[in-house]
Amino acid sequence: MLxxxxxxxxxxxxxxxxxxAASPAAAHEYWLAPSSYVVTAGRPVEVGAxxxxxxxxxxxxFAAPHCVRLLxxxxxxxxxSKVARDGEYTWARFAPADDGGTLFAFESDFTPITLPAAAFxxxxxxxxxxxxxxxxxxxxxxxxRERFRRCAKAWLAGGSAERATTPLxxxxxxxxxxxxxxSAQLRLHLLWQGRPLAGALVRAWRAPVGADGSPSxxxxxxxxxxxxxxxxxxxGEAVVAITGTGEWLIxxxxxxxxxxxxxxxxxxxWASLTFERLPDVATGAARSSRAxx
Numbered sequence: 548m549l550x551x552x553x554x555x556x557x558x559x560x561x562x563x564x565x566x567x568a569a570s571p572a573a574a575h576e577y578w579l580a581p582s583s584y585v586v587t588a589g590r591p592v593e594v595g596a597x598x599x600x601x602x603x604x605x606x607x608x609f610a611a612p613h614c615v616r617l618l619x620x621x622x623x624x625x626x627x628s629k630v631a632r633d634g635e636y637t638w639a640r641f642a643p644a645d646d647g648g649t650l651f652a653f654e655s656d657f658t659p660i661t662l663p664a665a666a667f668x669x670x671x672x673x674x675x676x677x678x679x680x681x682x683x684x685x686x687x688x689x690x691x692r693e694r695f696r697r698c699a700k701a702w703l704a705g706g707s708a709e710r711a712t713t714p715l716x717x718x719x720x721x722x723x724x725x726x727x728x729x730s731a732q733l734r735l736h737l738l739w740q741g742r743p744l745a746g747a748l749v750r751a752w753r754a755p756v757g758a759d760g761s762p763s764x765x766x767x768x769x770x771x772x773x774x775x776x777x778x779x780x781x782x783g784e785a786v787v788a789i790t791g792t793g794e795w796l797i798x799x800x801x802x803x804x805x806x807x808x809x810x811x812x813x814x815x816x817w818a819s820l821t822f823e824r825l826p827d828v829a830t831g832a833a834r835s836s837r838a839x840x
Contacts, residue, residue, distance in 0.1 A: 575599060576752075576798050577607075577817055579638075579651050579701035584728075584794070584823035585760050586649055586703045591642040594651050594701065601770025602752035602796050609635045615654040620710050622647065648705020648726065652715050657694040659810050667691025671802075675748030675778075679802045679813060693802075694811040702822040704728055714738060719801050719816040721749075724784070727795070727822040733787045737799055737818070743783025747799050750776040751787050754794045756823060762794045792824045 575598045582593040597604030609631050617628040621643040631638070643649050662670070668688065671680040683689075698717040704726065711726040714736075724734040733751075737744045753774045755763050774795075775788040789795060797820045805811040 576602070576604070576796060576819060577697045577699055578604070578796050578798075578819045578821045579653060579699045580604075580762065580765055580821065581651070581701055581703055583761055584703050586643055586646075586705070588645050589642055591640050592649070592703060593637055594639045594641070595636055596638060596653065596699065597765050599765070599770075601772065602754045602765070602794075603768055603770040604765050606636050606766065609633055609638060613655045613658065615656050616652075617654075618650075618652040618715060620650040620652070620713075620715070621645070643703075643705075646705050647707030648710045649703040650710050650715075651701045651703075652717060653697065653699045654717050655697040657696045657810075657814060659692075659694040662691040662693070664688045664690055667693070674800050676800065676802050676815075677746075692805075692810075692812040693815060694805060694807070694813075695815040695817065698816060698818045700818075700820045702727055702820065704823065704825070714741070716741065717818065719744070719799065719818040721797055721799060721818050721820040723820070727789070727797075727820070728824050731789055733789050733797065735785055735787065735797070735820075737779045737783050737785065739783075739801055739816075743779070743781075744801060745779055745781050745783055747779045747783075747785075747801060748776060749779060749785045749787060749797060749799045751789070751798075752796045753789075753791055753824075754796075756793050760823065762823075789824050792826050794821065794823050796821050 577598045580595050580597050586592050596607045598607055599605055611633040614628050616626055617631060619625050619627060619641055622645050627639060668680060698719050702711050708726050711723055714720055714722050718740060720738045722736040722738055727733050737747050750773050752771055754768060777785040777787050779785045800815055800817045802813050802815040805814040
């Protein structure tokens with residue numbers, strides 16, 4: 548089980564949130580990491596955030612000035628951003644009231660960064676940001692003046708499908724069309740400002756879990772290669788192959804001209820979704836039994 552030091556429980560919730568200062572130039576992914584993806588009513592789960600490459604990352608502390616909202620959807624939707632503690636590596640400790648499933652979500656504000664022209668163009672090519680790369684080539688390039696933000700979600704499985712499949716209204720949001728983790732593929736919508744985003748590259752990574760279903764330590768495990776990828780169609784939909792059991796990270800990024808040209812020429816929004824692929828649907832009862840021990 549992951550360990551996030553400094554937890555301070557309060558009525559089953561102790562708080563959460565933060566933003567990474569990781570550079571997109573290094574293609575750093577950003578994700579929410581629960582201590583377990585198996586939760587039962589009344590049993591608390593701890594949640595933190597990481598940034599890194601190949602689904603291996605460094606824990607990120609809460610940074611209050613950069614948090615726009617920090618949400619948890621279980622029996623009801625709660626915004627925990629007002630009670631988060633600055634500098635904490637544990638973002639939340641939450642005990643759901645039922646077994647319907649729990650969705651954590653985080654939205655940051657923008658962080659500016661300037662990259663050398665070649666490094667910026669390499670980053671655009673790797674992330675599949677073809678339109679931005681083409682626009683830069685037409686304009687003559689130059690240093691990459693960018694500001695970026697994060698929109699991360701984590702799904703802890705349960706019986707209420709709509710908790711996983713209903714959008715939360717994040718600027719860029721990966722919305723599964725069925726609860727993730729129960730089949731060998733994931734159908735999803737990628738929404739930009741609430742509308743389907745076509746032509747975006749969606750990538751996936753898989754990390755092992757322990758015999759009891761607990762995620763492996765993301766700071767010490769080996770990096771892994773991209774396990775699957777797909778482009779969204781005209782309706783903003785993509786189907787990603789989820790070809791093995793374990794912890795999964797789905798990620799996408801979208802870039803547009805910056806709304807604040809004094810600070811940056813471009814602004815990117817990074818979306819992620821983490822969940823666990825179950826060995827098969829029939830194991831649900833056994834896993835719930837383990838979680839209750």
